[in-house]
Amino acid sequence: xxxxxxxxxxxxxxxxxxxxxxxxxxxxxxxxxxxxxxxxxxxxxxxxxxxxxxxxxxxxxxxxxxxxxxxxxxxxxxxxxxxxxxxxxxxxxxxxxxxxxxxxxxxxxxxxxxxxxxxxxxxxxxxxxxxxxxxxxxxxxxxxxxxxxxxxxxxxxxxxxxxxxxxxxxxxxxxxxxxxxxxxxxxxxxxxxxxxxxxxxxxxxxxxxxxxxxxxxxxxxxxxxxxxxxxxxxxxxxxxxxxxxxxxxxxxxxxxxxxxxxxxxxxxxxxxxxxxxxxxxxxxxxxxxxxxxxxxxxxxxxxxxxxxxxxxxxxxxxxxxxxxxxxx
Amino acid sequence: xxxxxxxxxxxxxxxxxxxxxxxxxxxxxxxxxxxxxxxxxxxxxxxxxxxxxxxxxxxxxxxxxxxxxxxxxxxxxxxxxxxxxxxxxxxxxxxxxxxxxxxxxxxxxxxxxxxxxxxxxxxxxxxxxxxxxxxxxxxxxxxxxxxxxxxxxxxxxxxxxxxxxxxxxxxxxxxxxxxxxxxxxxxxxxxxxxxxxxxxxxxxxxxxxxxxxxxxxxxxxxxxxxxxxxxxxxxxxxxxxxxxxxxxxxxxxxxxxxxxxxxxxxxxxxxxx
Numbered sequence: 001x002x003x004x005x006x007x008x009x010x011x012x013x014x015x016x017x018x019x020x021x022x023x024x025x026x027x028x029x030x031x032x033x034x035x036x037x038x039x040x041x042x043x044x045x046x047x048x049x050x051x052x053x054x055x056x057x058x059x060x061x062x063x064x065x066x067x068x069x070x071x072x073x074x075x076x077x078x079x080x081x082x083x084x085x086x087x088x089x090x091x092x093x094x095x096x097x098x099x100x101x102x103x104x105x106x107x108x109x110x111x112x113x114x115x116x117x118x119x120x121x122x123x124x125x126x127x128x129x130x131x132x133x134x135x136x137x138x139x140x141x142x143x144x145x146x147x148x149x150x151x152x153x154x155x156x157x158x159x160x161x162x163x164x165x166x167x168x169x170x171x172x173x174x175x176x177x178x179x180x181x182x183x184x185x186x187x188x189x190x191x192x193x194x195x196x197x198x199x200x201x202x203x204x205x206x207x208x209x210x211x212x213x214x215x216x217x218x219x220x221x222x223x224x225x226x227x228x229x230x231x232x233x234x235x236x237x238x239x240x241x242x243x244x245x246x247x248x249x250x251x252x253x254x255x256x257x258x259x260x261x262x263x264x265x266x267x268x269x270x271x272x273x274x275x276x277x278x279x280x281x282x283x284x285x286x287x288x289x290x291x292x293x294x295x296x297x298x299x300x301x302x303x304x305x306x307x308x309x310x311x312x313x314x315x316x317x318x319x320x321x322x323x324x325x326x327x328x
Numbered sequence: 329x330x331x332x333x334x335x336x337x338x339x340x341x342x343x344x345x346x347x348x349x350x351x352x353x354x355x356x357x358x359x360x361x362x363x364x365x366x367x368x369x370x371x372x373x374x375x376x377x378x379x380x381x382x383x384x385x386x387x388x389x390x391x392x393x394x395x396x397x398x399x400x401x402x403x404x405x406x407x408x409x410x411x412x413x414x415x416x417x418x419x420x421x422x423x424x425x426x427x428x429x430x431x432x433x434x435x436x437x438x439x440x441x442x443x444x445x446x447x448x449x450x451x452x453x454x455x456x457x458x459x460x461x462x463x464x465x466x467x468x469x470x471x472x473x474x475x476x477x478x479x480x481x482x483x484x485x486x487x488x489x490x491x492x493x494x495x496x497x498x499x500x501x502x503x504x505x506x507x508x509x510x511x512x513x514x515x516x517x518x519x520x521x522x523x524x525x526x527x528x529x530x531x532x533x534x535x536x537x538x539x540x541x542x543x544x545x546x547x548x549x550x551x552x553x554x555x556x557x558x559x560x561x562x563x564x565x566x567x568x569x570x571x572x573x574x575x576x577x578x579x580x581x582x583x584x585x586x587x588x589x590x591x592x593x594x595x596x597x598x599x600x601x
Contacts (some may be wrong), residue, residue, distance in 0.1 A: 215448050216419045219419070
């Protein structure tokens with residue numbers, strides 16, 4: 001087998017795994033957009049906030065420590081204990097659920113029935129607010145995320161591919177666990193939406209508010225539920241990206257990578273978010289591999305957006321989005 | 329306090345009608361300067377088919393929205409089962425056993441007929457998320473029970489053949505029937521129908537009339553309906569409230585209403601003689 005082809009296979013595989021990470025972020029957008037028609041600009045910052053909170057709890061940091069020290073002249077930074085990863089994750093889930101309640105109570109409950117653009121503006125405000133809170137609560141230094149996920153090269157794949165091709169693939173264990181966790185998460189979400197009463201209510205609200213009210217569904221409750229789920233997805237994305245490249249401000253920018261994924265997959269489809277993520281992941285990896293060297297590289301920075309643009313021209317609703325039919 | 333056990337009456341076709349389940353007392357509803365409903369009172373009795381009629385813009389739909397909690401009136405009281413109902417959200421009213429359909433059909437277009445009907449059972453589900461996740465005890469029992477009820481109603485309204493069809497693909501007449509099924513499956517004590525026959529052809533209208541009578545007969549459901557088609561209303565209903573420009577101008581059996589001069593002037597007379 002020619003070397004080029006073997007390299008391409010490795011690149012594709014890595015691209016797929018990268019795509020899973022993109023899909024994970026896009027998923028959070030889809031959840032909220034489907035259920036409430038809100039395009040949540042703050043999804044990326046939610047991932048940052050969740051990751052920061054997780055690390056903070058794990059390391060036993062005092063929330064708002066800087067602020068407290070400043071006001072009271074004290075010098076406390078740590079509680080002096082360390083929380084095990086699993087417990088810290090559960091606590092962070094609770095924090096994200098609390099965040100969902102507050103967002104619904106103080107922001108979106110008052111904006112029911114407003115234009116989508118107004119809701120969108122509100123989420124922009126929310127993003128900056130949350131970014132500030134995150135800074136104030138946990139500080140702005142780069143943190144290491146370690147929840148015990150395996151890292152580094154996967155020896156089994158390395159050995160197996162070496163056996164077959166005479167060349168060992170470099171596949172990161174972290175990427176593999178991300179893919180597995182994402183699969184479990186998506187499976188869980190779909191089961192939740194299809195087979196539980198809360199999921200049925202969620203789908204009902206996503207479809208028609210008025211009809212949902214008339215069968216006795218409490219809209220506020222469902223929206224809190226949806227924001228909680230988006231918070232949990234953000235936490236998972238935050239853990240994955242945080243483990244990969246450290247917990248830092250730039251984490252919130254991964255939201256931008258979700259945009260082309262959404263344009264490809266459609267804003268209203270969970271499978272769409274996944275397939276969209278995979279296409280972008282593989283597409284940009286292969287493009288960088290094949291065309292990149294000819295035009296000076298670094299094509300990952302823009303390839304996804306160009307692909308999304310091309311897509312918009314031919315299929316504006318995305319691959320899996322609901323078909324746009326205009327009746328005249 | 330109102331005595332809901334007070335005597336009922338017997339209809340012309342021999343059905344026994346019970347005491348008052350709901351009473352509207354001096355309801356006034358305003359939108360800014362516009363008075364949509366002006367000081368209207370009437371009652372709804374157990375097991376009857378009560379119609380609200382009137383020309384366009386008379387305030388019929390507003391009245392239905394008051395009953396179902398989509399609007400809260402500025403003045404007046406709604407007495408439900410003997411006690412005054414505080415201002416409520418629509419979902420709270422629905423949980424009290426008052427189901428409704430809409431003039432412009434509000435279904436979950438992306439879901440199948442069966443799923444739509446099942447949403448009507450949401451308030452009959454008590455199992456916790458944990459029970460549901462592991463599909464044990466209460467969750468399993470409830471789901472089976474709810475599913476049975478849904479299938480029963482689907483059978484009753486003769487929509488078995490489209491059970492698995494997404495609602496968005498159905499023709500108008502069938503959508504209306506699915507909406508009725510979703511309201512009916514919650515086993516409401518009062519069923520509100522907002523123009524159940526609007527936009528239907530003669531055959532569909534006949535079907536729908538038959539279903540409404542069957543529902544009332546089979547389940548003893550109290551039905552409040554708004555309708556434009558006078559012939560249909562007179563055939564279907566036991567008592568009729570007539571509204572015009574937000575005011576009540578008549579209330580009684582179809583025959584009484586038909587001979588009421590004010591009603592004839594406002595609504596009927598013009599079209600007929």
